[in-house]
Amino acid sequence: MIWWAVLGAGIGCYLLKLVGLSVPARVLGNPLVARIADLIPVALLAALVTVQVLAAPEGRALTLDGRVLALGVAVLLLLARAPFLVVVFGSAVAAALVRLL
Amino acid sequence: MSGEEVRRAVVRDSLGVAIATGTYGLSFGAVGVASGLDVAQTCALSLVMFTGASQFALVGVLGSGGTPLAGALTALLLGTRNTLYGLRMAPLLGYRGWRRLAAAQVLIDESTAMSVTRPDRSLARTGFLTTGLTIFALWNLTTLVGAVAGEQLGDPKDLGLDAAVGAAFLALLWPRLSTPVLRVTAVLAALVAAGAVTVTPAGVPVLVAAGVAVLVAALAPRPARQPEDAP
Numbered sequence: 001m002i003w004w005a006v007l008g009a010g011i012g013c014y015l016l017k018l019v020g021l022s023v024p025a026r027v028l029g030n031p032l033v034a035r036i037a038d039l040i041p042v043a044l045l046a047a048l049v050t051v052q053v054l055a056a057p058e059g060r061a062l063t064l065d066g067r068v069l070a071l072g073v074a075v076l077l078l079l080a081r082a083p084f085l086v087v088v089f090g091s092a093v094a095a096a097l098v099r100l101l
Numbered sequence: 102m103s104g105e106e107v108r109r110a111v112v113r114d115s116l117g118v119a120i121a122t123g124t125y126g127l128s129f130g131a132v133g134v135a136s137g138l139d140v141a142q143t144c145a146l147s148l149v150m151f152t153g154a155s156q157f158a159l160v161g162v163l164g165s166g167g168t169p170l171a172g173a174l175t176a177l178l179l180g181t182r183n184t185l186y187g188l189r190m191a192p193l194l195g196y197r198g199w200r201r202l203a204a205a206q207v208l209i210d211e212s213t214a215m216s217v218t219r220p221d222r223s224l225a226r227t228g229f230l231t232t233g234l235t236i237f238a239l240w241n242l243t244t245l246v247g248a249v250a251g252e253q254l255g256d257p258k259d260l261g262l263d264a265a266v267g268a269a270f271l272a273l274l275w276p277r278l279s280t281p282v283l284r285v286t287a288v289l290a291a292l293v294a295a296g297a298v299t300v301t302p303a304g305v306p307v308l309v310a311a312g313v314a315v316l317v318a319a320l321a322p323r324p325a326r327q328p329e330d331a332p
Contacts, residue, residue, distance in 0.1 A: 001139075001168045002138060002142055002163065002169055003142065004169060004330065005159065005163070005169030005170065005172055005173040006138075006142050006145050006146055006149070006150075007145065007149065007230050008173055008254070009150060009155070009159055009172070009173035009174075009176040009177055009180075010145065010146060010148075010149030010150035010151075011149060012173070012176075012177045012180065013149075013150045013151075013152050013155050013176060013180035013183070014149065014150070014151075014205060014206060016177070016180045016181055016183055016184045017152075017183045017186075017187055017206065017208040018187070018201070018205040019184055019185065019187065019201065020184035020185060020186060020187015020188050020190075020191070020205075020208065021185060021187040021190065021191045021194075021196065021201055021204065021205050021208065022187075022191070022201065023188070025188045025189075025192075027190070028118060032318060032319065034185070035109070035318035036192040036315050036318040037181055037182060037184070037185050037227075038185075038318075039282075039283070039286050039314035039317055040178055040179070040181060040182070040311055040314040040315075041154065041179055041277060042180050042274065042277050042278070042283050042286050042287050042290070043286050043287070043289075043290035043310050043311055043313045043314040043317075044158065044175060044178055044179050044290070044307060044310060044311055044314075044316070045154065045271075045273055045274035045277070045287075046155055046177075046274060046286070046287035046288070046290040046291045046294070046310070047290045047291060047293070047294035047306060047307040047309075047310030047311075048157075048158055048161055048162075048175075048267075048270040048294075048307055049267050049271050049274060049291065050291040050294045050295050050298075051161075051289075051294055051295075051298060051303075051306050051307055052128035052161055052165060052267035052270060053163060053264075054267045054295055054298065055111040055165055055298045055300055055303065055306075057165075057166075058231060059166055059302070059303050060298065060300070060302075061298070061299060062295060062298055065105070066261075066264060067187075067264040067267060070261060070265070070267065070268060071264070071267050071268060071271065073268075074267070074268035074271050074272065075271070075279050078271065078272060078275050078305055080246075083121065084122075084128070084144045084217050084269075084272050085124060085125060085127060085128055086120075087268055087269075087271075087272045088125075088128040088132075088265045088268050088272065089128065089265065090268075090271045091261070091265050091267070091268030092260060092261035092262050092265035092268070093261060093265070094261065094264070095261030095264030096259060096260055096261035097261075099258070099259065099261070
């Protein structure tokens with residue numbers, strides 16, 4: 001099943017790129033469609049942050065644990081304009097340290 | 102500057118962005134295997150899907166217990182922004198036939214950003230190809246390194262890698278919060294997703310939050326769209 005998701009979504013994402021390069025701009029020129037498409041990445045990424053950090057590992061509940069602190073470290077690193085890799089691995093180190101304590 | 106100097110400047114800027122971005126693959130590879138994919142699946146995502154936010158989304162949803170279908174749908178929804186980049190880039194790049202088929206694979210945030218502002222087709226293609234091809238090569242190489250290293254390192258929870266997925270999404274989100282409407286959308290989507298966690302199976306809350314984008318787009322006062330807004 002994982003292979004199907006990997007290849008199906010992978011090929012689908014390629015086709016989404018190809019469609020953009022291939023269809024006349026007016027086909028997707030509807031202003032509402034354009035506004036939705038602008039907002040979708042922000043909505044999905046914000047939801048992904050929330051679920052990754054707050055969803056309990058056993059499901060269907062919210063929980064506060066080391067992941068919240070790790071996200072706080074990520075916020076501080078982003079405010080300090082740290083590069084992407086520093087943000088990600090800095091946050092991982094924070095979570096690992098909290099769990100050691 | 103002469104034409105040749107301008108071209109060299111475009112190549113230099115594109116390489117700078119590409120090298121910085123291409124190394125993110127390290128974190129994607131490590132997070133991929135930490136989320137339960139094997140090395141081959143993680144590398145296949147970088148080769149075939151090749152659009153970072155969608156890749157992180159697929160492994161993030163799977164890693165937090167979502168179904169492969171929910172993960173695939175989230176990745177596809179995030180991939181729709183590349184369609185918009187394509188619409189903007191098509192007349193500028195002017196590729197046809199096999200060149201268009203190949204160019205589509207490297208149509209991503211960074212290759213668009215390094216190309217869309219160029220004054221003519223030749224410089225646009227230089228920025229697009231230099232950025233896109235360099236990232237493609239580095240991203241796949243560093244994904245493999247990150248995945249193999251992640252697999253050797255032991256339990257991802259001990260390393261904090263499960264917590265790093267949230268940081269990766271936040272780092273992808275951060276530069277996009279450029280207007281009040283976008284910030285409101287992000288906060289509402291986070292609240293909706295948090296609420297949905299308690300009542301829907303894993304993976305579904307993120308898809309529900311996509312509805313926030315539809316609602317905000319329909320209801321928010323509409324500012325004049327700026328044609329030069331960054332991708």
